[in-house]
Amino acid sequence: MEFKQSLSQRIIIAFGLMSALVAGAFAGGIVLTVHLVEERLISTELGGDLQRLLAADTLEDWSHTPEPNQLFYFSGGEGEYRLPHDLKHLSTGFHEVFRGPLSYHAMVKFVDGRRYVLLQDQSDFEDRERLLFAVVFVGFVLSLGVAALLGWLLARRVMAPVIRLSRQVRHRDQLLGLAPPLGPDYAGDEVGQLAVAFDAALGRLRHALTRERLFTSDVSHELRTPLMVLAGSCELLLEYPMLDEASRSQVLHIRHVSEEMRELVQTFLMLARAQSNEGVSTKTSLVRVADDVAALWRVPVERKGLQLVYERIDVDDTHYSSTFLHAVMGNLLRNALHHTEQGMIRLQVRTHSFVVEDVGASVAESQRDLLLSQASALPMERMGLGLSLVQRICADQGWRITLTPLAPTGCRFQVDLEPLH
Missing domain, CATH: 3.30.450 (Beta-Lactamase)
Structure with missing residues (x-):
């Protein structure tokens, strides 16, 4: 060893x-x-x-x-x-x-x-x-x-700038655009050279994050207009009296898919706005987010002939990131609605966690591990972009998401949250 x-x-x-x-x-x-x-x-x-x-x-x-x-x-x-x-x-x-x-x-x-x-x-x-x-x-x-004491004092003195540099690098503010450079705070020794190297690496990382954020925001804005046109065209087609039943079914399917895509675009836009605001979004309680999400999804769930069961059990007033919590909970409900044809969908909120259950198509055991480790490798008929986004947000926020199959069919997603201090 x-x-x-x-x-x-x-x-x-x-x-x-x-x-x-x-x-x-x-x-x-x-x-x-x-x-x-x-x-x-x-x-x-x-x-x-x-x-x-x-x-x-x-x-x-x-x-x-x-x-x-x-x-x-x-x-x-x-x-x-x-x-x-x-x-x-x-x-x-x-x-x-x-x-x-x-x-x-x-x-x-x-x-x-x-x-x-x-x-x-x-x-x-x-x-x-x-x-x-x-x-x-x-x-x-x-x-x-005496040698041990002198070694300890020397180690503290020698390691002080290294420890300070590591704390500065680990701080999340270093990824912000206005973060000051690290190099000028250190002498021109090995630690100073390391600080300059970190400045270069963090600069490239900030540039890449800025490009990604701008791309996400621009794409989200650009996609909203054609999606609105697509939704309006579907509404006009549905009012056309000569439309046969097969065509009406296709138009309804197009409208449903466009609504899902609009929700995903809205989620990306919310994330881009939260990241552009120095990585900090509004904090709110889990119950408040769950109330909003349940009210938002109750109508489409009942329109499909399903039942949305919303339960609150021993919930405290701990606050979390509103944007990310909306995105995770909303995408899990969207996934449940997409794969459930009859029965019910349950949203259960507990202290520091929430659960989304559905009775739709189950996920094989071999695919469950992929969801938690390599979300993009799951088949698109069960994974989709929404769950991939959920997995990425949970990993970034330090939340833990687990997937359990239900008998005879269905899935149970549980998200354990860490309170923000």
Whole structure:
């Protein structure tokens, strides 16, 4: 499993590792240097003491007494000066000897075939050595703590412009036409170059969004006039007395399709207006939008011989984008009306969600996932432009839309809304 740290954490870790390496090298060097120097000094001092003992008394019956913390032995000595078996193997020079729980520094010399050994208790030396190790260890730990603190402070200072830039880029106002450029707020370093690159990318994105918005608005305006002419022509044809039943049915179908297209054009026009108004539309409650949409669609639903059931269950006064909520709810009702020939259509409003049910043609399970992930891939006889628009709006607003088939036929669309703060 790969662990991914943030850039700030990497800076702190780098400072910690660098401090551990440097402080560890210094600590090891200090300990080794002190140990070698102290050993050299003790060896010199102990060698001098042994030399003075040998010069003080060279008789066979030894009578000179060593220092209180020293033990003196030699080959052929009697009593307390007898050379123990554990020291007979020592060669000439300085040694460290352990005898039970105690440890000694030993200096060995050969003079006229006789081995002389001088031992000195090194308890004081070990105490100083342990104190030295404790001081070095505490210094090592403190250096790691100081390095971590310095790394954290440096990471905050280094990452502050990067974090600020990321917040500015993520802010939705950066897609507005009047958004100020980011580059002038930063120095000419790597972060400044990144800000300039973001300015270029956001500029191209704003330009593309502006073109799309203008195209949507212009097309919507241009399509309204021929649709109105088409609707008026249908009304005139329906008043023609010599029109036979088959022709009347075709004219009614043309009028119905033109009305649906006019509603879609109106939806696109509303979206274009909402986006041109700096991306902010009027906020209103879910119940108010549902009341308006239900009143708008009740007439065409009943004209088709269907029943529109409108239910409100535990609804609060949370506000949402009026334009997008009208578009989603209206297109779901239009889809239900288009695919339902008899029975009823239900619009049910709850807290932070609403449901649209119909008893029309069902959607296969393989097509349900396409509706939620790739709406344009659904067959046009069930998907249409309206549901594709619904899917795009929900994705943009952070709303979640789910589709459930009903038995024996029909669909249940549920839209879960996130309240706007």
